[in-house]
Structure formats: structure tokens, C-alpha cells
Amino acid sequence: MSTAIVVGAGIGGVTAAVALQRCGWQVTVLERAPELGEVGAGISVWPSAVAVLEELGVKGVEKASVPSKPAGMRKPDGRWVVGAADLGLELPVMIHRTQLHELITAEFGPAVIVRTGYEVRTVSQDADGVTVNGELQAELLVAADGIRSAVRGGLYPQYDGPRYSGFTAYRGIAEVELDDGGGETWGRGQLFGFARLIDGRFYWYGTANQAAGTTSEPTVFESWHDPIPRLIAGSEKILQNDIYDLTLPLVPFTQGRVVLVGDAAHAMTPNLGRGACSAIEDAGALARHLGATSDLPAALTAYDAERRPATTKLVKRSRSLGRVAQVENPVITTLRDGLFSIGGKLVALRGRK
Ligand SMILES: Cc1cc2nc3c(=O)[nH]c(=O)nc-3n(C[C@H](O)[C@H](O)[C@H](O)COP(=O)(O)OP(=O)(O)OC[C@H]3O[C@@H](n4cnc5c(N)ncnc54)[C@H](O)[C@@H]3O)c2cc1C
Known part of the structure; x- marks a missing residue:
């Protein structure tokens, strides 16, 4: 049986x-x-990520429920800019991270051994295999150790790695009764989004421009349209994370017997909500290429050739969307909202034709 070590759970x-x-x-x-x-x-x-999970036998990540009320983009005073339906947007499945993680790990069989409390500090490799911390060996090492990946740092010591986006994100889970389809509200330098999770609770997030390392509260949203203040007030805990992505160009996703997946390879800003989805798609692609040939270097090269260009595009698009969303200049935000509104009307018109 071939053996692999996965760094990061x-x-x-x-x-x-x-x-x-x-x-x-x-x-x-x-x-x-x-x-x-x-x-x-x-x-x-x-x-696309739901499809990979289904293919891997992960059960319970259901199709998105259709919101009873329209979803879309609003202004802080509640006026609509554009509806998601006008843009013909597919809606994702919204799920709590803990639930998603549990649904995936429920598929672990006897071939998967988990060691927690184990920090990977060194990785060496030769023609026969990889060695972790001088003691654990395998034929393949999958580095899934996140944006500050120590494994990537060992492979590419010259690479700049994480880059601060200029904004921080607040997140919470609210147990409130709401009849609202959710979506995003864009202000000047701030954005707020919310959606119903498949377990019925509401997930919300907000962003604000500020220097890295600043601790703050999402007070700016208290004057925004209903139900935003209610969502914040209805959350037991509020998380705050500064947003980083990885410097472009991304490094090659493989070197010898080591392969990078997820944020270790291509951390992106959350503006498209695609970082974890890309990690899931990486896993599906890696297994597909490994299953297609017994030539390990060929499989890893094919994985890199598929996933690096695809995720580079997402890193760029997420970064650009983040810049547009976080604009503070009132003239530009008015123009921006106007363009979204006109764009939505044109797409809707084309759809009706
Ligand atoms: C505010 C915000 C909102 C987001 N929203 C979405 C969204 O809606 N949809 C979406 O698809 N993505 C979203 N993302 C992105 C998503 O969170 C990440 O892309 C995803 O979690 C990355 O998963 P990962 O497994 O690659 O890395 P991580 O989740 O960072 O996991 C890395 C793991 O490796 C472990 N580890 C690290 N170093 C070592 C070591 N040396 N030895 C052993 N273990 C180690 C860590 O403890 C950790 O458990 C969002 C991100 C943020 C910040």
C-alpha cells in the first residue's frame, strides 16, 4: 500500500x-x-466543491435552499443595488465550518491515522521517500498546513508568502428569527454579508479597512439597515481576523515528493468565498491524478499544471474584488454601485430575451 503524510487537518x-x-x-x-x-x-x-465532496462520498452537504426573500447587494441604508437573481448567480451551500469538517472526517476509515498535538518542523526527501521531523516516513507528503505553511517555507525560503490585504474581517453566528434572503451590503470601506446556514442559524461577516494587528469591534455596522444590527447583537461570539492572501506569482505546488494543497498553496482573500472550496477541489484533483498513473512525479506535475493556473486566477479575482469592495472614496463608490445596478439590469434583460 502506498503511504502518505498529510500535514494539517x-x-x-x-x-x-x-x-x-x-x-x-x-x-x-x-x-x-x-x-x-x-x-x-x-x-x-x-x-464545484459540493461535486467533489459528493464524489468522495461525503454526505450531508446539501444543495442550497432557495431563500424565501430575494438575496443580493444593498446599500447601508437598505436600498437595493442589484438582486442575485438578476445576475443569474448560483447560490452556494452555506454551512458551519465545524459541521463541514465533521462531515468530511466522518469518512475516515482504518486507512487514515490522525495524530494531533504533532507539529511538523522539518521535512527532508530523497528518491525513496519523505521524512518528517527525522522520524516519520512516507512516499508522499501533502502540505495542507495553511497560509503560513512551514513546509512551503522549507521548499521555497525566498518566497515572500502572506501579504496583508489592508482590511480585517469580523464573523459571527446569530440565532435570530429572520425572513431575509441575505446577501452583501457595500459601504465606503466596509462590507457586510449574511446568509442562512443549512442548520437554520445565520452566518454573517463584515470587513473594515485598518492597519494589520489592530483589534476593533464591528460598531460601524450598528447604523446599517435591518437586520444587520440584530445579527451582530444576536451573536454570542465575534471573531476578528486580518485578511492576508499569498504573494503572486504562486510557487510551484510540487517539489519532488511534496505537494501543496489549500491555503499553503494559494491562500486568497475571502471576497469570492472560494478558499476552502479550492482546497477541496485540490484534494479531488490530486487523487484523480494519483489514481491515473503509478508515476508519482508525473501525477504531481499534472496536479500542479491543473491547479496552479486555476487558483492563481482566483487569487487575482478575489484580490481585485476586495479592492473594489473596500473603496472609501464616495465618488468611486457611487459610480461602483451604479455600474453594478446597470450591469444587473442588463444581465436580467439578456436573460429574459
Ligand atoms: C474571514 C474568512 C472567510 C472565509 N470564507 C470562506 C468561504 O465562505 N468559503 C470558502 O471556500 N473559503 C472561505 N475562506 C477561506 C478558507 O477559510 C480557507 O481557504 C481554508 O480554511 C483553508 O483550509 P486549509 O486546510 O488549506 O488551511 P487551514 O484551515 O489554515 O488549516 C491548516 C491546518 O494546519 C495545521 N498546521 C499548521 N502548521 C502545522 C505544522 N507545522 N504541523 C502540523 N500542523 C500544522 C493548523 O493547525 C491547521 O489545522 C474564508 C477565510 C476567511 C479568513
Whole structure:
């Protein structure tokens, strides 16, 4: 049986473990946190990632429920800019991260061994295999150790790595009764979004421009349209994370017997809600290429050739969308909202024709 070590048990690492197990690998997952699990709030899972999860046998990530009220983009005073339906947008499945992580790890069989409280510090490799911390060996190492990946740092010490986006994000889960389709509200330098999770609760997020490392509260949203203040007030806990993505160009996703997946390879700003989805798609692509040939270097090269260009585009698009969303100049924000509104009307008109 071929053997793999997966470093990191975030969404990328656990999906990679399930994917490798399905194509006959013996997998050891090494996670430095004392327990397996995901913290955080909600997450959008787009249809392409749902398809990979379904293919891997992960059950329970259901199709998006259609909101009873329209979803779309609003101004802070509640006026609509454009409806999601006008733009013909598909809606993602909205799920709590903990639930998604549990649904994936529920598929772990006897071929997956998990070691928590284990920090990977060194990785060496030769023609026969990889060695972690001088003691654990395998034929393949999957680095799913996140944006500040130590494994990537070892492979590419000259690479600049994370880059601060200029904004911070607040997130929460609210248990409130609402009849609202959700969507995003864009202001001047701030954005607020919310959606109903498949478990019935509401997930919300907000962003604000500020210097990295500043602790702040989402007070600016208290004067925004209903139900935004209610969502914030209805949340037990509010998380705050500064938003980073990875410097472009991205480094090659493979070197020898080591392969990068998820944020370790292509961390992006959350504006498209595609970071974890891309990690899931990486896992599916990696298993597909490994299953197609017994030539390991050829499979890893094919994986890099598929996933690096695709995710580079997403890093760029997320970054650009983030810049547009975080604009502060009132003339530009008025122009921006006008363009979205006209664009929505044109798309809707074309759809009706
Ligand atoms: C505010 C915000 C909102 C987002 N919303 C969405 C969304 O709606 N949809 C979406 O698809 N994506 C979203 N994302 C992106 C998504 O969160 C990430 O892309 C995804 O979680 C990355 O998963 P990962 O497994 O690659 O990395 P991580 O989740 O960072 O996991 C890395 C794991 O590796 C472990 N680790 C690190 N170093 C070591 C080591 N040396 N040894 C052992 N273990 C180690 C860590 O403890 C961690 O468990 C959002 C991100 C943010 C910040």
C-alpha cells in the first residue's frame, strides 16, 4: 500500500486524507492543534466543491435552499443595488465550518491515522521517500498546513508568502428569527454579508479597512439597515481576523515528493468565498491524478499544471474584488454601485430575451 503524510487537518488536509484513502493510500494526518476540528463561523461551498465532496462520498452537504426573500447587494441604508437573481448567480451551500469538517472526517476509515498535538518542523526527501521531523516516513507528503505553511517555507525560503490585504474581517453566528434572503451590503470601506446556514442559524461577516494587528469591534455596522444590527447583537461570539492572501506569482505546488494543497498553496482573500472550496477541489484533483498513473512525479506535475493556473486566477479575482469592495472614496463608490445596478439590469434583460 502506498503511504502518505498529510500535514494539517484543516478542510484541505482532511479532504486530501479522504481522497487519498479512496484511491488506496495509507494516510497519516499530522495536526499540531491538540484536537481535531475547525473553529470559525460559516462557509460558502460552491457547486464545484459540493461535486467533489459528493464524489468522495461525503454526505450531508446539501444543495442550497432557495431563500424565501430575494438575496443580493444593498446599500447601508437598505436600498437595493442589484438582486442575485438578476445576475443569474448560483447560490452556494452555506454551512458551519465545524459541521463541514465533521462531515468530511466522518469518512475516515482504518486507512487514515490522525495524530494531533504533532507539529511538523522539518521535512527532508530523497528518491525513496519523505521524512518528517527525522522520524516519520512516507512516499508522499501533502502540505495542507495553511497560509503560513512551514513546509512551503522549507521548499521555497525566498518566497515572500502572506501579504496583508489592508482590511480585517469580523464573523459571527446569530440565532435570530429572520425572513431575509441575505446577501452583501457595500459601504465606503466596509462590507457586510449574511446568509442562512443549512442548520437554520445565520452566518454573517463584515470587513473594515485598518492597519494589520489592530483589534476593533464591528460598531460601524450598528447604523446599517435591518437586520444587520440584530445579527451582530444576536451573536454570542465575534471573531476578528486580518485578511492576508499569498504573494503572486504562486510557487510551484510540487517539489519532488511534496505537494501543496489549500491555503499553503494559494491562500486568497475571502471576497469570492472560494478558499476552502479550492482546497477541496485540490484534494479531488490530486487523487484523480494519483489514481491515473503509478508515476508519482508525473501525477504531481499534472496536479500542479491543473491547479496552479486555476487558483492563481482566483487569487487575482478575489484580490481585485476586495479592492473594489473596500473603496472609501464616495465618488468611486457611487459610480461602483451604479455600474453594478446597470450591469444587473442588463444581465436580467439578456436573460429574459
Ligand atoms: C474571514 C474568512 C472567510 C472565509 N470564507 C470562506 C468561504 O465562505 N468559503 C470558502 O471556500 N473559503 C472561505 N475562506 C477561506 C478558507 O477559510 C480557507 O481557504 C481554508 O480554511 C483553508 O483550509 P486549509 O486546510 O488549506 O488551511 P487551514 O484551515 O489554515 O488549516 C491548516 C491546518 O494546519 C495545521 N498546521 C499548521 N502548521 C502545522 C505544522 N507545522 N504541523 C502540523 N500542523 C500544522 C493548523 O493547525 C491547521 O489545522 C474564508 C477565510 C476567511 C479568513
